[in-house]
Amino acid sequence: MGRITAERAQERGTLDSTAHAAVLQALGPADHVLPTVTDEIADLDLPGESPVAADTEADTEAGSGAGSAPVVVTDPEEFRALLRERAQAAGPEGTVGLVPTMGALHDGHSHLVEQARAENDVLAVSIFLNPLQFGPTEDLSRYPADLDGDLARLTDLGVDIVFAPGVEQMYPGGLPLIRVGSGDLGTQLEGASRPGHFDGVLTVVAKLFVLATGTGRPLQAYFGQKDAQQLLIVQRMVRDLNLDVRIRPVPIVRAPDGLALSSRNAYLNDDERAAALVLSRTLQALAAREVDLDQARHLIDTESIGQGPQTVELDYLTVVDPSTLAPADVAPGNLALVAARVGTTRLIDNWTL
Ligand SMILES: Nc1ncnc2c1ncn2[C@@H]1O[C@H](COP(=O)(O)OP(=O)(O)OP(=O)(O)O)[C@@H](O)[C@H]1O
Ligand SMILES: CC(C)(CO)[C@@H](O)C(=O)[O-]
Ligand code: BAL
Missing domain, CATH: 3.30.1300.10 (Pantoate-beta-alanine ligase, C-terminal domain)
Structure with missing residues (x-):
C-alpha cells in the first residue's frame, strides 16, 4: 500500500489508525516510498508504486463478519500466522476459504467471494499482481489497480483477511529460482500465446496454498471458470503434488449483454x-x-x-x-x-x- 492509498483508506475507514500508522512507518521517509526491487524484477517494468508494497499491522480485533473491515496483511508470515489463529478459533468443524486475485475487483470477483463466504468460517482474499505470469511485452505496467475500491468491496462482502503483499515480500531477493512447471497443459492455448504464463501462475498459487494450509483446518480455494485453462492446471497441480486444498470452481459472471466480466x-x-x-x-x-x-x-x-x-x-x-x-x-x-x-x-x- 502506498502513502496516498493509505491516506485515502484511512479517510474512508478501511484502515484504522493503528494500521495507517504502521503503513507509514513501513513506507519510511516520504522520498523512499517505492519498494526496493531486484534488477531482475525491475527489468519486468513493474508499476512505479505497487498499491500493496508495505506492511500493515494486523488488527486482530477487526474482520469478524460482514460490515467490519478485513485485516490487511502484507507480510507472508503474518498472513500465515493470522490465518492459523483465525482457523483455530473457528473450532474443529471450521473451514478456511481463499480467493486468489490480482486486484481491480469487479462483480465476477464478488461472486467468488460470496460463494467462499457462504462456504467457510474464515475467509481470506489475496491481492497480488504477480509479475511472474506476465511476459515482457504484456500489460503488467498498466494493469488496473484500485486498492481502496477493492477494500471497500471486500468489507461489504464480509472478508476476514486481505493478503496484499508487495513483489519484494512475495519474492524476496528476486524472482524465484525454483518454480512450478505447468507441463504440456501450460504450453498450449493461453500458454502458447503467453509463454511461461502458467508456470508463473502455478508458482504464486502454490506459494499461496503453502501459506494458507497447515492451519489445522481444511482449505478451499476459489477459481473462476472464465480462466478455464488456469482452473484445470491448478486442479492438476493439486492432484499431482498431493496438495491439501479443495478447488472450488465458480461459473462465469457476465455483464447483462453477455460480455464476460474481466x-x-x-x-x-x-x-x-x-x-x-x-x-x-x-x-x-x-x-x-x-x-x-x-x-x-x-x-x-x-x-x-x-x-x-x-x-x-x-x-x-x-x-x-x-x-x-x-x-x-x-x-x-x-x-x-x-x-x-x-x-x-x-x-x-x-x-x-
Ligand atoms: N467474470 C468472471 N466470472 C467468474 N470468475 C472470474 C471472472 N473474472 C475473473 N474471475 C476469476 O477471478 C479470479 C481472479 O482473477 P483476476 O484477478 O485475474 O481477474 P480477471 O478479471 O480475470 O482479470 P484479467 O482481466 O486479468 O483476466 C480468477 O479465478 C478468475 O478466473
Ligand atoms: C490465480 C491468480 C490470482 C494468480 O496470480 C491469477 O492468475 C488470476 O487472478 O487469475
Ligand atoms: N486472470 C488471469 C490472469 C492473467 O491474465 O494474468
Missing part, C-alpha cells in the same frame, strides 16, 4: 467494448449450432471496431475436452475456448457446449 475490460473504449461482444455472442451461436467452427472464427476475425478498418484479431477459437484440453468435436459437454485482441486488449472467454 479486469481488463477497463482498457476498452466504447467502440471496443461494443466489438468485444462478438466473443460471447459467437460462442453462444456455436453452442446453439447456428454457426460451425469456421464460420464462428470468421465472425470474430472480421468484427469491426467502430467506423474504421480495424477489426478484432482472433488468437484462437477451438473446442476441447474440458478435462484434458485435447481438441474435440463441437459436441455437448465439450468446451469452446476463445482468445482475441480487441484493440490493444487481449480478452478470453469460453462456453460449455
Whole structure:
C-alpha cells in the first residue's frame, strides 16, 4: 500500500489508525516510498508504486463478519500466522476459504467471494499482481489497480483477511529460482500465446496454498471458470503434488449483454467494448449450432471496431475436452475456448457446449 492509498483508506475507514500508522512507518521517509526491487524484477517494468508494497499491522480485533473491515496483511508470515489463529478459533468443524486475485475487483470477483463466504468460517482474499505470469511485452505496467475500491468491496462482502503483499515480500531477493512447471497443459492455448504464463501462475498459487494450509483446518480455494485453462492446471497441480486444498470452481459472471466480466475490460473504449461482444455472442451461436467452427472464427476475425478498418484479431477459437484440453468435436459437454485482441486488449472467454 502506498502513502496516498493509505491516506485515502484511512479517510474512508478501511484502515484504522493503528494500521495507517504502521503503513507509514513501513513506507519510511516520504522520498523512499517505492519498494526496493531486484534488477531482475525491475527489468519486468513493474508499476512505479505497487498499491500493496508495505506492511500493515494486523488488527486482530477487526474482520469478524460482514460490515467490519478485513485485516490487511502484507507480510507472508503474518498472513500465515493470522490465518492459523483465525482457523483455530473457528473450532474443529471450521473451514478456511481463499480467493486468489490480482486486484481491480469487479462483480465476477464478488461472486467468488460470496460463494467462499457462504462456504467457510474464515475467509481470506489475496491481492497480488504477480509479475511472474506476465511476459515482457504484456500489460503488467498498466494493469488496473484500485486498492481502496477493492477494500471497500471486500468489507461489504464480509472478508476476514486481505493478503496484499508487495513483489519484494512475495519474492524476496528476486524472482524465484525454483518454480512450478505447468507441463504440456501450460504450453498450449493461453500458454502458447503467453509463454511461461502458467508456470508463473502455478508458482504464486502454490506459494499461496503453502501459506494458507497447515492451519489445522481444511482449505478451499476459489477459481473462476472464465480462466478455464488456469482452473484445470491448478486442479492438476493439486492432484499431482498431493496438495491439501479443495478447488472450488465458480461459473462465469457476465455483464447483462453477455460480455464476460474481466479486469481488463477497463482498457476498452466504447467502440471496443461494443466489438468485444462478438466473443460471447459467437460462442453462444456455436453452442446453439447456428454457426460451425469456421464460420464462428470468421465472425470474430472480421468484427469491426467502430467506423474504421480495424477489426478484432482472433488468437484462437477451438473446442476441447474440458478435462484434458485435447481438441474435440463441437459436441455437448465439450468446451469452446476463445482468445482475441480487441484493440490493444487481449480478452478470453469460453462456453460449455
Ligand atoms: N467474470 C468472471 N466470472 C467468474 N470468475 C472470474 C471472472 N473474472 C475473473 N474471475 C476469476 O477471478 C479470479 C481472479 O482473477 P483476476 O484477478 O485475474 O481477474 P480477471 O478479471 O480475470 O482479470 P484479467 O482481466 O486479468 O483476466 C480468477 O479465478 C478468475 O478466473
Ligand atoms: C490465480 C491468480 C490470482 C494468480 O496470480 C491469477 O492468475 C488470476 O487472478 O487469475
Ligand atoms: N486472470 C488471469 C490472469 C492473467 O491474465 O494474468
